[in-house]
Amino acid sequence: AERFMIEFVSAMRRNEGMEFKASLREADLLMVDDIQFIVGKNSTQEEFLHTVDSLISQGKRVVVAADRPPQALDGVDQRLLSRLSMGLVADIQSAGLELRRDILKHRLATMPHQHVSEEVVEFLARTISRNLRELEGGLNKLLAYAQLTGREISRELAEEQLSDILSACRRRITIDEIQRTVCEYYRLDRNEMSSKRRARAVARPRQVAMYLAKVMTPRSYPEIGRKFGGRDHSTVIHAVKLVEHLRGEDSEMDNDVRMLLRQLES
Template sequence: MTEDQEALDLAADWADISQGLRKDLGHQLHSQWIKPIQLGSFCKDTGTLNLFLPTEFSANWVADRFADRLSLAWKIARSEVRQVRIGVHPGRRQLPEVSLGGPDSFGRGAANDGAAESFGAMGTGTIGDAGFTASVGLDPSLTFAAFVTGTTNVLAFNAAERMAKVEQPQFSPLYLKAATGQGKTHLMHAIGHAYLAAHPRARIFYCSAERFMVEFVSALRQNEMIEFKARLRGFDLLLVDDIQFIIGKASAQEELLYTIDALLAEGKRLVFAADRAPQALDGVEQRLLSRLSMGLVADIQPADIELRRAILESKLTKFAPLEVPADVIEFLARTINRNVRELVGGLNKLIAYAQLTGQEVSLQLAEEQLTDILSANRKRITIDEIQRTVCQFYRVDRSEMSSKRRARAVVRPRQVAMYLAKVLTPRSYPEIGRKFGGRDHSTVIHAVRLIEDLRKRDADMDGDVRSLLRQLES
């Protein structure tokens, strides 16, 4: 086969793989991280395929999150690919890293985040066929001390702590159920760290279900299943993340089932995590479902406003002496509510931009630089809905929102409604002014600043606004 033909075949395989990832990941993630990947050289002797991205940051990001998935896809597409290496495109200038106070820069490994997934013991973007190793491969920043608790995650936190203690837990396995970015991966790493501290000679293995599949397929192809089983069952603590990705793989499910039985029989500890409850895992054999749910299923609910505030406050200590105003923290906590990963990522992005440009962190800067994150999280609240809710709350007629009356009894509710319109909608000051009787944008700016100031000085006003925010966001 000529080099040109080989390149065409690789390109055709990549087109199929990329299309499949687009369906799995969605358009936004695919466009941002997968689409920029360029095919590099393929070495037939070593079975190594190089994939390149334009910057070191994007290469690290893709390696951290998609290396397992890319490796498995390529191995399925063509058996001669034994490992996938992700790096920066040759000849591209590698951008200097921006330090934001440790491993959680740009959202990697952030507290309660779950974004930093290591590949077992490797910790790089290379996936090989060497099998499991004795190294732990845990992110040092993801500990119990760095995990911020609230009413929505305290059960899972306490269960995770119990799983890591010296004494045998009353339940095993522990199954952590949470939506993306709510902290289940953080808790798994924390369990590993605490268990290793209590059992220094313990053998621990953390992997994603996709990593498990990669190792399983590799052992199957190389006739090394006996060694694979021996290594897997030799661990004292087994942590398997994103178990939903093992759906439909009958042979891998069977091996996992036997591994669970063997480890439980020897008193070993197992922790699984997924984005859904065991009973909601379609395509999973009933016997495996029974094993996954036989211990404790701990649900992590989406972080509420209090927990989101606490998480942001916990991050601020890493950015000292840089100051982040309280209104910015409140704005981020209220607006970025889908998951903690986006919340911390938004804060990191905002601070990185401020540091690199020399600007002060402000509410205006947050609105300008976090447009994509904010628009994805905002509930579609209209100015009409805000006006209606405010009028009901203050018991004034709806027509007063557009009237020229300047009586205090109607001016203050009107100003509150303008403030809420700016906080809860993407509308500009002139657009808001037009919805309030054609008022000038300077009137809206004055109203927003006035209510912001009153909230700091007047507990009653702050209470009114909080109550209205709860009504509108519920």
């Protein structure tokens, strides 16, 4: 929208208004972002209205984006408001986990010389969730640092180099919250998270909860062990590795973990 306004004003000053109009009205598709930028600027709004009308009358397509819905744009010309409201109005939500994961994989596919493991991709996609610019910026920073230093791109390196981004993005999920959610999902008594029972129906959910505690919180293995009835850190390491392995071998386990992650992230 800013570019539209600047080019329109410049064209008027150079007496090239007709050329400016023609360049836009010959387009098959016009996409304008941040339309709120021209709200209140009467001459620019007027020209944009005429451009939209011309394109629509030719059966062309117009896509407009703003930081709020048309009816919430204060100061917009009522004629322009009616045009913006007549089409499909969609609320664009934040990118979900699957989309964030796909964006990272697509970006890496264009750089075959860079190797980033599935674990790191999953970690970045889950942790950097506020916006896509931050996600791509974090990946670029990680790749650049690894290239300059020759270090392997690992989760440890990502946590080290992206600590500022990660700390800002992480929702403070607690181990207590994880245990409660896992017990509700598997219909277990909360006390089973700390009990000594080794029956598979109890041990496997407990291992899943340990895995989630490691993935979703900054707690160390010993700290996690203490929250699960004072278990040794080696028990937690075993649980994390086991669940990681099972997710690759058992679709039901992978589905359970995905469902729990979604519940906790929401």
